[in-house]
Amino acid sequence: MSVWDDVVGQPDAVGTLRRAATDPAAMTHAWLLTGPPGSGRSVAARAFAAALQCTGTDGETGGCGRCHACTTTLAGTHPDLTVVATDKVVITVAEVRDLIMTSARTPSSGRYRVIVVEDADRMAERTTNVLLKAIEEPPPHTVWVLCAPSAQDVLPTIRSRCRGVVLRVPPARDVADLLVRRDGIDPAVALTAARAAQSHVGLARRLARDADARERRDAVLEIARRIRGVGDAVLAAGELVDVAKAEALAATAERDAVEKAELMRALGVQDGDTLPPRLRSQLKQLEDDQKRRATRRQRDVLDRSMVDLLSLYRDVLVVQLGATVDLVNAEHDGAVRALAADSTPEQTIRRMDAIGVARERLEGNVAPLLALEAMAVALRPQG
Numbered sequence: 001m002s003v004w005d006d007v008v009g010q011p012d013a014v015g016t017l018r019r020a021a022t023d024p025a026a027m028t029h030a031w032l033l034t035g036p037p038g039s040g041r042s043v044a045a046r047a048f049a050a051a052l053q054c055t056g057t058d059g060e061t062g063g064c065g066r067c068h069a070c071t072t073t074l075a076g077t078h079p080d081l082t083v084v085a086t087d088k089v090v091i092t093v094a095e096v097r098d099l100i101m102t103s104a105r106t107p108s109s110g111r112y113r114v115i116v117v118e119d120a121d122r123m124a125e126r127t128t129n130v131l132l133k134a135i136e137e138p139p140p141h142t143v144w145v146l147c148a149p150s151a152q153d154v155l156p157t158i159r160s161r162c163r164g165v166v167l168r169v170p171p172a173r174d175v176a177d178l179l180v181r182r183d184g185i186d187p188a189v190a191l192t193a194a195r196a197a198q199s200h201v202g203l204a205r206r207l208a209r210d211a212d213a214r215e216r217r218d219a220v221l222e223i224a225r226r227i228r229g230v231g232d233a234v235l236a237a238g239e240l241v242d243v244a245k246a247e248a249l250a251a252t253a254e255r256d257a258v259e260k261a262e263l264m265r266a267l268g269v270q271d272g273d274t275l276p277p278r279l280r281s282q283l284k285q286l287e288d289d290q291k292r293r294a295t296r297r298q299r300d301v302l303d304r305s306m307v308d309l310l311s312l313y314r315d316v317l318v319v320q321l322g323a324t325v326d327l328v329n330a331e332h333d334g335a336v337r338a339l340a341a342d343s344t345p346e347q348t349i350r351r352m353d354a355i356g357v358a359r360e361r362l363e364g365n366v367a368p369l370l371a372l373e374a375m376a377v378a379l380r381p382q383g
C-alpha cells in the first residue's frame with residue numbers, strides 16, 4: 001500500500017507529485033491542484049503532504065503509507081501540516097495572515113511545513129494579494145498546496161506563481177474499485193453508484209451506502225417523466241427546492257448547534273442565560289456565517305439535482321443517437337427509453353440547454369424557485 005492508493009484514476013498527477021516528493025530537483029514550493037468537484041483534490045493534496053513528510057519504511061520513501069509521518073499526515077494530526085478546509089463562503093484576510101505566520105515557522109519534526117488550502121477559489125482579491133508574497137518566496141522548508149476547481153477560479157497572479165497539476169474525472173470503474181476496496185461495498189452496487197455519481201468519489205460513496213440518498217436521486221429523475229404540463233412543472237420545481245432546503249438543513253443543523261454552544265461557552269455564558277448586549281454581535285456574526293453556509297449548501301444540493309437530471313437527458317440523447325456508450329443511469333433504462341421515444345434529439349438538446357441555463361442562474365444568485373420553474377416548464381413535452 002502507499003499514500004497514493006486512494007487517489008483514483010490520476011496516474012499523471014500522481015506521477016508528478018510523487019517525483020516532486022522524492023527528487024529535490026523536481027520540487028516546487030507552491031502548487032495549484034485543480035480538478036472538477038469529486039475528482040479527489042483534497043485526497044490528492046493530503047497524499048502529497050504525506051509523501052513530502054514520509055520518512056520511509058524498508059527504504060521505500062515518497063509516501064510509503066506505513067511510517068509515522070505518513071499515517072499522522074493522512075489522519076490530519078501531523079504537527080507540521082495545516083489544512084484549511086472551509087465550509088464558509090469566503091476565506092478571510094485574518095485567516096490568511098495566520099496561515100502566513102504558520103508557514104514561516106520551521107517544521108517541528110517533519111521534513112517540510114505543508115499548508116493545504118482546499119478552497120483557494122474562496123478568497124477575495126484583497127486576501128489573495130496578502131498571500132502572493134508568501135507563496136512567491138516561501139522559506140525553503142515550506143510547501144503551499146492550493147486547491148481549486150479550475151485554474152480560472154484563482155487570480156492570474158496566483159496561477160503564475162504556482163505549479164499546476166490537473167486532476168481529471170476518474171473512470172467510473174476506478175471509483176467503484178476504490179469503494180469496494182476501501183469501504184467494503186458490493187461490486188455491483190459500487191459500479192452503479194460510481195456511474196450515477198458520474199465518478200464524483202464522495203457522492204458515489206454516499207449513494208452506495210445511503211438508501212435515502214439513492215431514493216432522493218430517484219425522485220429527482222422521476223420528475224423528468226412526471227412533468228406533462230405547466231402545472232406539473234411548477235409543482236415539480238417547488239418540490240426540488242423544498243427537498244434541497246430540507247437536505248441542507250439536516251446537514252447543517254447539528255453542527256450549527258454545536259458551534260453555538262461552543263461560542264456561548266467561550267463567552268462565559270451559561271445555558272439558559274440571556275446574552276449580555278455587548279456580546280450579541282458575536283452571536284450575530286456566527287448566525288450570519290451559518291445562514292450563508294446553509295444557503296450555499298442548498299444551492300449545492302440543487303445544482304447536484306440538476307446534474308442528475310442532465311445525466312438522464314444525456315442518456316436519452318445517447319439512445320436517440322444510437323451511440324454505443326454506457327448509460328449513466330442504467331437502472332433507469334425504462335424511463336430513458338420512454339423519453340427517447342417521445343421526443344427528438346433536438347428537443348433533448350433544448351432541454352439540456354434549459355437545465356444549463358438554470359444552473360447558471362442559480363450560480364448568479366437568482367432566486368432558486370424562479371430558476372427552477374423556468375427550467376421545469378422547458379422540460380414538459382412539446383407537441
Ligand SMILES: [Zn+2]
Pocket residue numbers: 053054055056057061062063064065066067068069070071
Ligand atoms: Zn511514509
